[in-house]
Amino acid sequence: MSRRPTLSDVAREAGVSVSTASLAFSGAGPIAEQTRERVHAAAAALGYAGPNALGRQLRSGRHGVVGVVIGDKVKRSFRDPVSIQMLDGLVSTLSELRLGVMLIPGMEVDETGAMKVDPLLETSGMDVAVLIWGAHVDDPRLDVLRRRSIPVVIGEGNPSPGCSLVAIDDRRGVAELAEHLYSLGHRRVANVTLPFRMGREAGWIENPRDEDIDWTPTRNRLEALEESRLDVVATYETPASLVESGADAARHILDPARWPDPSQRPTAIVAQSDLLAAGVVLGAREVGLRVPEDVSVAGFDGVDLPWLGSDRLTTVVQPLEAKGEALGRAVDALIQGRGATEVVLPVELRVGTTTAPPPAV
Amino acid sequence: MSRRPTLSDVAREAGVSVSTASLAFSGAGPIAEQTRERVHAAAAALGYAGPNALGRQLRSGRHGVVGVVIGDKVKRSFRDPVSIQMLDGLVSTLSELRLGVMLIPGMEVDETGAMKVDPLLETSGMDVAVLIWGAHVDDPRLDVLRRRSIPVVIGEGNPSPGCSLVAIDDRRGVAELAEHLYSLGHRRVANVTLPFRMGREAGWIENPRDEDIDWTPTRNRLEALEESRLDVVATYETPASLVESGADAARHILDPARWPDPSQRPTAIVAQSDLLAAGVVLGAREVGLRVPEDVSVAGFDGVDLPWLGSDRLTTVVQPLEAKGEALGRAVDALIQGRGATEVVLPVELRVGTTTAPPPAV
DNA sequence: CTGTTAGCGCCTTCAG
DNA sequence: CTGAAGGCGCTAACAG
Numbered sequence: 001m002s003r004r005p006t007l008s009d010v011a012r013e014a015g016v017s018v019s020t021a022s023l024a025f026s027g028a029g030p031i032a033e034q035t036r037e038r039v040h041a042a043a044a045a046l047g048y049a050g051p052n053a054l055g056r057q058l059r060s061g062r063h064g065v066v067g068v069v070i071g072d073k074v075k076r077s078f079r080d081p082v083s084i085q086m087l088d089g090l091v092s093t094l095s096e097l098r099l100g101v102m103l104i105p106g107m108e109v110d111e112t113g114a115m116k117v118d119p120l121l122e123t124s125g126m127d128v129a130v131l132i133w134g135a136h137v138d139d140p141r142l143d144v145l146r147r148r149s150i151p152v153v154i155g156e157g158n159p160s161p162g163c164s165l166v167a168i169d170d171r172r173g174v175a176e177l178a179e180h181l182y183s184l185g186h187r188r189v190a191n192v193t194l195p196f197r198m199g200r201e202a203g204w205i206e207n208p209r210d211e212d213i214d215w216t217p218t219r220n221r222l223e224a225l226e227e228s229r230l231d232v233v234a235t236y237e238t239p240a241s242l243v244e245s246g247a248d249a250a251r252h253i254l255d256p257a258r259w260p261d262p263s264q265r266p267t268a269i270v271a272q273s274d275l276l277a278a279g280v281v282l283g284a285r286e287v288g289l290r291v292p293e294d295v296s297v298a299g300f301d302g303v304d305l306p307w308l309g310s311d312r313l314t315t316v317v318q319p320l321e322a323k324g325e326a327l328g329r330a331v332d333a334l335i336q337g338r339g340a341t342e343v344v345l346p347v348e349l350r351v352g353t354t355t356a357p358p359p360a361v
Numbered sequence: 362m363s364r365r366p367t368l369s370d371v372a373r374e375a376g377v378s379v380s381t382a383s384l385a386f387s388g389a390g391p392i393a394e395q396t397r398e399r400v401h402a403a404a405a406a407l408g409y410a411g412p413n414a415l416g417r418q419l420r421s422g423r424h425g426v427v428g429v430v431i432g433d434k435v436k437r438s439f440r441d442p443v444s445i446q447m448l449d450g451l452v453s454t455l456s457e458l459r460l461g462v463m464l465i466p467g468m469e470v471d472e473t474g475a476m477k478v479d480p481l482l483e484t485s486g487m488d489v490a491v492l493i494w495g496a497h498v499d500d501p502r503l504d505v506l507r508r509r510s511i512p513v514v515i516g517e518g519n520p521s522p523g524c525s526l527v528a529i530d531d532r533r534g535v536a537e538l539a540e541h542l543y544s545l546g547h548r549r550v551a552n553v554t555l556p557f558r559m560g561r562e563a564g565w566i567e568n569p570r571d572e573d574i575d576w577t578p579t580r581n582r583l584e585a586l587e588e589s590r591l592d593v594v595a596t597y598e599t600p601a602s603l604v605e606s607g608a609d610a611a612r613h614i615l616d617p618a619r620w621p622d623p624s625q626r627p628t629a630i631v632a633q634s635d636l637l638a639a640g641v642v643l644g645a646r647e648v649g650l651r652v653p654e655d656v657s658v659a660g661f662d663g664v665d666l667p668w669l670g671s672d673r674l675t676t677v678v679q680p681l682e683a684k685g686e687a688l689g690r691a692v693d694a695l696i697q698g699r700g701a702t703e704v705v706l707p708v709e710l711r712v713g714t715t716t717a718p719p720p721a722v
Numbered sequence: 723c724t725g726t727t728a729g730c731g732c733c734t735t736c737a738g
Numbered sequence: 739c740t741g742a743a744g745g746c747g748c749t750a751a752c753a754g
Contacts, residue, residue, distance in 0.1 A: 055747025
């Protein structure tokens with residue numbers, strides 16, 4: 001027989017009916033041990049490797065696949081260890097539920113400048129979609145998914161009716177971080193922010209309160225800092241959470257020409273991610289400032305930064321793997337038909353070696 | 362109607378037969394424009410979002426999914442930018458072919474210490490599997506895939522009959538790098554290698570030629586260096602391609618206690634990956650040596666290392682995205698039934714600022 | 723415990 | 739250009 005054997009071939013070979021053969025593999029019903037063995041022997045003889053996934057999927061109406069929508073091209077998304085650790089938790093959790101993770105790049109900007117949703121999102125089969133970096137306002141990806149009636153789990157913000165949500169308590173984290181700096185004696189700080197929405201450039205923000213911020217973590221962390229007792233004397237927006245962007249921001253913020261009276265210079269820089277903060281540390285050293293003696297630096301995320309050497313970043317640790325697991329549980333709940341859920345995970349301040357009292361004037 | 366509408370609902374609503382409705386969506390045959398519109402209108406009225414993926418998949422016998430087997434947990438695999446860039450090329454190429462990428466973690470070691478293949482690999486539906494980091498000797502994952510008759514593409518080495526292969530010409534790359542160092546005047550070098558196989562620890566290798574190296578890139582790069590005109594005076598194996606491991610290796614290799622006669626110390630360190638090389642640079646500086654004045658350092662891969670600041674690593678650049686694309690094309694060839702293929706991609710030496718003539722004794 | 727029956731949603735012959 | 743019929747591989751009822 002040249003074509004691949006099917007369950008009915010096996011059943012015929014074993015001299016039983018297909019449904020019995022099915023039971024022999026699934027174990028979903030009572031079956032005589034002897035029959036089971038006969039079926040497996042027949043399968044082995046025919047080189048049958050178990051029930052075909054396609055047949056089972058059509059029958060059950062489930063793909064066994066979760067689409068994970070990353071924000072951008074794989075390369076850009078995964079330069080950030082934050083995404084990766086989250087994905088790790090998600091993949092392990094789903095793997096235990098026998099669900100595969102399919103990677104779906106986010107949107108592309110086509111020749112005309114319009115946003116185009118990846119074709120995989122339009123046609124590919126999946127039981128649930130996870131937008132790990134949240135949804136934009138009027139997000140076309142959400143429209144597509146809604147039209148296809150695919151349930152959605154959103155990571156981090158801009159909750160949308162009918163979608164599950166997994167977020168972190170970043171406002172409280174930033175508030176604690178601000179208190180830590182305040183209690184060390186800092187008053188004037190600079191803020192290095194994540195991008196406000198897709199496709200932003202690096203640059204100063206004159207009045208953060210006037211800005212329309214589409215991306216929730218950016219907004220939460222910025223607002224929490226603004227609402228703290230610290231005086232945010234400068235805000236620099238970055239185009240992405242990257243070491244280079246942080247270094248660039250530090251160069252601008254600490255530029256001596258900007259502070260004719262050095263005593264007015266911010267004594268601490270708060271970066272909204274650890275990668276940015278690492279860049280800020282490098283940038284500060286480049287312009288000849290010591291961290292933390294001359295300027296304190298703090299980050300957000302709590303990822304490993306091997307190349308900072310013996311320095312340990314003061315940061316707000318978010319439970320990345322737990323977040324991935326929570327996303328996985330939210331997926332499971334939707335598949336089980338248990339409806340949309342919302343979770344907010346706690347974060348924790350971790351004081352390292354990059355913050356200290358401000359220099360005596 | 363509470364259940365999700367199907368093509369036959371749409372056909373009934375539009376007053377045509379199912380096969381006509383099918384043509385209206387697929388465009389795979391002649392159909393009157395008017396009929397097409399009527400069908401689409403009916404679909405819109407019913408909230409039908411296009412042909413169901415499961416039905417189509419069962420019919421066509423294809424999943425539209427490629428399983429990408431990464432070596433390890435997501436977190437560990439993707440700490441390496443090499444994997445990510447390759448994956449980027451692979452995902453974009455496959456996305457154009459309307460194929461999704463499903464991530465499959467590699468193997469786990471269970472309580473008893475035995476290797477366990479991820480259940481997704483055993484049961485999940487996929488048209489082709491890609492082992493991006495190659496196959497081991499007697500790789501149980503290959504056995505599973507062979508049993509399921511799933512065609513396989515192997516990235517990097519240990520080719521296996523019937524599997525497609527995408528490799529790079531790393532031997533030639535290392536040979537060129539060695540010539541570069543030789544021509545600068547180096548004679549004594551140290552080698553910081555990638556792991557020889559799964560689950561290795563860091564440590565000295567007394568006689569590299571006696572070792573059984575299961576992982577092809579490790580073997581190729583090690584042998585090419587051994588075969589060069591350079592004298593490899595020390596070989597240190599690392600457990601993974603990480604900055605920390607490179608720094609650790611450098612500390613051991615450059616330990617003053619190891620070289621009572623400093624003139625015998627290697628004047629250059631060749632690391633088998635850029636992450637390792639970056640670690641070596643950091644480690645060398647830690648023990649008070651300047652790079653490249655006191656010791657030259659070279660890597661392999663050609664990835665971006667933002668935190669090295671103004672230094673540019675001398676390295677062998679491999680075309681990572683092209684490798685991903687080549688993997689994608691190999692997948693396509695297998696799906697089209699065009700049989701297994703083999704490709705070897707060229708690499709290129711890129712001289713940076715971390716190699717220079719050895720110090721005058 | 724085992725066999726029979728009836729689809730899951732779609733596409734592709736083959737006629738008309 | 740359109741319609742009718744069959745089947746991709748499997749499993750869940752329901753009988754026996």
